[in-house]
Amino acid sequence: xxxxxxxxxxxxxxxxxxxxxxxxxxxxxxxxxxxxxxxxxxxxxxxxxxxxxxxxxxxxxxxxxxxxxxxxxxxxxxxxxxxxxxxxxxxxxxxxxxxxxxxxxxxxxxxxxxxxxxxxxxxxxxxxxxxxxxxxxxxxxxxxxxxxxxxxxxxxxxxxxxxxxxxxxxxxxxxxxxxxxxxxxxxxxxxxxxxxx
Amino acid sequence: xxxxxxxxxxxxxxxxxxxxxxxxxxxxxxxxxxxxxxxxxxxxxxxxxxxxxxxxxxxxxxxxxxxxxxxxxxxxxxxxxxxxxxxxxxxxxxxxxxxxxxxxxxxxxxxxxxxxxxxxxxxxxxxxxxxxxxxxxxxxxxxxxxxxxxxxxxxxxxxxxxxxxxxxxxxxxx
Numbered sequence: 001x002x003x004x005x006x007x008x009x010x011x012x013x014x015x016x017x018x019x020x021x022x023x024x025x026x027x028x029x030x031x032x033x034x035x036x037x038x039x040x041x042x043x044x045x046x047x048x049x050x051x052x053x054x055x056x057x058x059x060x061x062x063x064x065x066x067x068x069x070x071x072x073x074x075x076x077x078x079x080x081x082x083x084x085x086x087x088x089x090x091x092x093x094x095x096x097x098x099x100x101x102x103x104x105x106x107x108x109x110x111x112x113x114x115x116x117x118x119x120x121x122x123x124x125x126x127x128x129x130x131x132x133x134x135x136x137x138x139x140x141x142x143x144x145x146x147x148x149x150x151x152x153x154x155x156x157x158x159x160x161x162x163x164x165x166x167x168x169x170x171x172x173x174x175x176x177x178x179x180x181x182x183x184x185x186x187x188x189x190x191x192x193x194x195x196x197x
Numbered sequence: 198x199x200x201x202x203x204x205x206x207x208x209x210x211x212x213x214x215x216x217x218x219x220x221x222x223x224x225x226x227x228x229x230x231x232x233x234x235x236x237x238x239x240x241x242x243x244x245x246x247x248x249x250x251x252x253x254x255x256x257x258x259x260x261x262x263x264x265x266x267x268x269x270x271x272x273x274x275x276x277x278x279x280x281x282x283x284x285x286x287x288x289x290x291x292x293x294x295x296x297x298x299x300x301x302x303x304x305x306x307x308x309x310x311x312x313x314x315x316x317x318x319x320x321x322x323x324x325x326x327x328x329x330x331x332x333x334x335x336x337x338x339x340x341x342x343x344x345x346x347x348x349x350x351x352x353x354x355x356x357x358x359x360x361x362x363x364x365x366x367x368x369x370x371x
Contacts, residue, residue, distance in 0.1 A: 005357055010357070016304065019219050021218050022236050022237065024240050030244070100263045101249070101259055101262055102343075103340070104261075104262060104320070104341060104342045108269055185319075
């Protein structure tokens with residue numbers, strides 16, 4: 001079998017095992033290129049739908065709940081939801097034909113770095129915008145006497161707090177793994193000097 | 198670029214690189230259905246990319262970059278769960294490479310060994326080895342991947358050494 005492991009042997013073997021490309025008609029390719037843009041639109045619409053749901057629920061609270069703090073908290077949650085959806089849409093990576101024509105190492109490193117930044121800052125752009133509204137809303141619930149005692153309030157407040165902390169820690173951990181990948185990439189594959197882009 | 202020129206360039210590229218693109222997809226995706234999806238994604242990506250092809254690099258370098266970068270996106274999207282298992286070729290242990298059943302023909306065993314190593318590699322090293330297997334010259338591999346020619350040569354040497362050692366170990370075990 002070692003005859004396969006010189007340059008010519010390996011390349012010959014690699015070509016032998018290949019299947020033909022399942023070629024798409026040009027019209028289909030153009031249709032898919034257009035569909036892909038629409039798919040990004042669909043994904044964004046899902047994010048907007050979730051924001052709309054939050055807006056409707058807390059909008060209803062703002063209208064019917066009597067306590068001013070509950071009204072203010074509801075409006076702040078709605079505002080936070082809009083900020084979160086906007087940030088999610090802005091930060092989501094999309095295929096970029098121009099970026100795809102850059103060298104492979106730069107493209108891969110940029111993808112990892114974008115994802116790392118997104119995950120590392122999740123507390124600011126994903127969780128952060130919702131916190132003021134939730135805090136004010138819960139303060140409103142406490143003011144309305146909905147928890148009975150300070151202990152009851154603390155137990156209720158602990159639930160969203162633990163969820164937020166869990167999400168934050170998981171994302172920080174994922175970001176640290178990506179940073180390690182980037183560092184390894186930089187150490188193992190130093191870029192060429194003055195490379196063509 | 199005018200759309201007619203984009204179409205013409207795309208047809209030329211599929212004619213010239215069609216087989217290589219199918220083999221590239223095999224190096225990224227083992228599942229037959231997902232591989233077909235990837236082949237189609239590659240064609241869409243290439244056609245789209247030619248709208249901005251400006252001769253900043255050779256046509257083949259452009260094709261390799263776009264195809265490998267889109268395949269990397271496919272890897273990241275579809276195999277996120279497997280990402281922790283990828284490594285550079287320097288970190289792949291020979292013992293981790295799958296044992297190849299002896300009842301298979303020599304060429305099948307050699308191919309399975311190659312794919313077993315490639316499947317463990319992170320995108321940058323995977324791309325270097327797939328380009329090498331396609332017969333792309335070291336200098337062009339460097340231009341496509343953004344890695345120095347010395348680093349490319351080192352990784353290819355390591356790959357061939359692993360294949361030979363793994364085969365020798367299989368022989369000792371039989």
